Amino acid sequence: xxxxxxxxxxxxxxxxxxxxxxxxxxxxxxxxxxxxxxxxxxxxxxxxxxxxxxxxxxxxxxxxxxxxxxxxxxxxxxxx
Amino acid sequence: xxxxxxxxxxxxxxxxxxxxxxxxxxxxxxxxxxxxxxxxxxxxxxxxxxxxxxxxxxxxxxxxxxxxxxxxxxxxxxxx
Numbered sequence: 001x002x003x004x005x006x007x008x009x010x011x012x013x014x015x016x017x018x019x020x021x022x023x024x025x026x027x028x029x030x031x032x033x034x035x036x037x038x039x040x041x042x043x044x045x046x047x048x049x050x051x052x053x054x055x056x057x058x059x060x061x062x063x064x065x066x067x068x069x070x071x072x073x074x075x076x077x078x079x080x
Numbered sequence: 081x082x083x084x085x086x087x088x089x090x091x092x093x094x095x096x097x098x099x100x101x102x103x104x105x106x107x108x109x110x111x112x113x114x115x116x117x118x119x120x121x122x123x124x125x126x127x128x129x130x131x132x133x134x135x136x137x138x139x140x141x142x143x144x145x146x147x148x149x150x151x152x153x154x155x156x157x158x159x160x
Contacts, residue, residue, distance in 0.1 A: 035126030042122045046115030
C-alpha cells in the first residue's frame with residue numbers, strides 16, 4: 001500500500017477571501033506581524049499496490065480530474 | 081520575513097464524510113485501488129521578523145486558538 005499526500009493551493013494572484021479573514025482574525029487575537037495568509041487543501045490518500053511511478057501518475061490524473069481546479073489552483077503530490 | 085506552512089488534519093477515528101465522498105468519486109471516475117481518503121486544511125502564512133523560535137511558538141498558539149479544533153484535529157507546523 002502506498003500513502004500519498006496531495007496539497008492543493010491557490011495560484012498567486014487569485015483572491016483568497018478566506019485567507020484574508022483568517023489574517024484579520026489572527027491580528028484581532030493579538031498576534032502581531034502576521035502578513036499574508038492563504039488557505040489550501042490537503043488530501044491524504046491510500047492506494048493499493050507498490051508501483052510508485054504508477055501511483056504518481058494516477059495521483060496527477062486525480063488532481064486534474066477531481067481534486068484541484070487547475071484554472072486557479074496548483075497541486076503538489078508527495079509519496080511517502 | 082518567515083514563511084510557514086501549517087497543516088491541519090483530522091485525528092484518527094474521527095469520521096470524515098468529505099473524504100469518503102472523494103473516495104467514492106475517485107472510484108466512480110475509474111481509479112482502481114483507492115483506499116482511505118482523508119481531507120485536511122493547509123495554511124501558508126507570512127510572519128514578520130526573523131526569530132524562528134518565536135515564530136514557531138506563535139504558530140502553535142495560533143493553531144490552538146484559531147486554526148485547528150484540537151478536540152478532533154492534529155496540526156503540524158513547518159517553517160521554511
